[in-house]
Amino acid sequence: MESTETFKDKGNTEFKKGNFQAAIAHYTEGLLEEKSEQLYGNRAACYMKLSKYEEAVADCRSAIAIKPDYIKVIKRLIQGLIALGELKDAQQCIDEAAQLDKKFSKELENEVKVIKDLAISDSALAKAIDNKNWSSALYFTTEMIRHCPGSKELQLNQLEYMMEAGQTENAMRVSQSMFDSMNSNPKYLYLRGMVLANDGRMDQAKKFFVQALKNDPDYLTCQKALKKIKRTETLKTEASDLFKDNKYEEAIEGFNACLDLFPNNKTYNSSIYLNIAICHTKLKQNEKALEVLNKAIECKDDYAKAYVKRGEVQLLLENFEEAVRDFSSADRISPGEFGVKSKLKNAQVRLKQSKKKDLYKTLGISRDATPTEIKKAYKKSALRWHPDKNSGSEAEKAKAEKMFKDINEAYVILSDENKKARYDSGVDVEDIEGGGGGGFSGGAGMDPTQIFNMFFGGGMGGMGDSGFGGMGGGMGGGQQFFKRGSPGGSQFEFRFG
Structure with a gap:
């Protein structure tokens, strides 16, 4: 032995x-x-x-x-x-x-010094917690763990402060590494659930909360967290139903209430912000939509759907360079999804066109205007800017002539289905019209006034049903007549009410 x-x-x-x-x-x-x-x-x-x-x-x-x-x-x-x-x-x-x-x-002098240093760090930690300065709280806790690597309390506090500081990825990694040694600890189970909730994984979070409450039925903080998750799910469902019923303002209120429950839930909240932004676009509140989409992307900087929606809003606001950037970001994150390639191509065309003539803006219409709306817009603009109606200073006359010319140019292209399609695809105006002198050929060199004459039928008969009431048939009564000669020698006569 x-x-x-x-x-x-x-x-x-x-x-x-x-x-x-x-x-x-x-x-x-x-x-x-x-x-x-x-x-x-x-x-x-x-x-x-x-x-x-x-x-x-x-x-x-x-x-x-x-x-x-x-x-x-x-x-x-x-x-x-x-x-x-x-x-x-x-x-x-x-x-x-x-x-x-x-x-x-x-x-034991060294051990005495370590304890004193830890007491100083603990005091600083308490102040950081009182001020809700979670980054500082995390720093002091990490310093204390260097001397106290076996302290489960400090490890759990470190995890909590990571979460409060918005360090979801670090908190996810650390909480996973602690699982084997702490999977029966109620506080650990609660914190692991909160980390999952902050990552948008609500169903998994609920399982950890339930397990924590099995181990400690009186764990009040965990009880509240479980109720908040259930409340969040209810609010989101109600807000989604309001959206489906076209009650967008009420839906926005409902989605905002979701944000208040888990402010550190960046992944989940990014999707809520997207929903709010969509509601704003439905209400034609594009500036507000843009602000909310910025928050969505701030929460989750690889959120492709948010980049796509922000790109669409940028187009509506005519921020073409920003739209190209957003669609490019979405295409980089999720290539080929959400129709992003065609959206990117369209934004690039719009950006190119923005640096040239915008025929839609010239007529004051949207890009999805119908033929009837295009025709109506031409009538209104042509009547407003006809040179015979603008007889002020030389500068005013010059402006009117240019506007009249641009309006007719826009109408010639946008009223023709084939020309409009070419323009929408990014073909230059000069190429569509054959590169005529002065940037406008008006279709085989036609003068803008000739287009006007053809459109209104010369003597303006029948204008009573054109949408400009009071300007048809009986337009006498001492109205002033304006005359403008055309290059072909013909004369157009029109009187404005």
């Missing part, structure tokens, strides 16, 4: 090699033969190396019970208690050691 000393020597040999588990096995065998303070102390040293601080503390206490003045093990016990974050117990051990022998105070 091997002696206790033999087991100790074998253990020491493995310890020096760094084979701590093997060393523990030898020390344990020796302890079965004899309860030795040296074997307990040496096994505690192995546990410290393996970060098994609770086991180390237990062995240190067993060794000190046999030899109360075993200063090397007393020091190890204090280090183990500090590692576990049990600072009051560590300080008590220091005080008791000093009572045994004053020289022990010198031996």
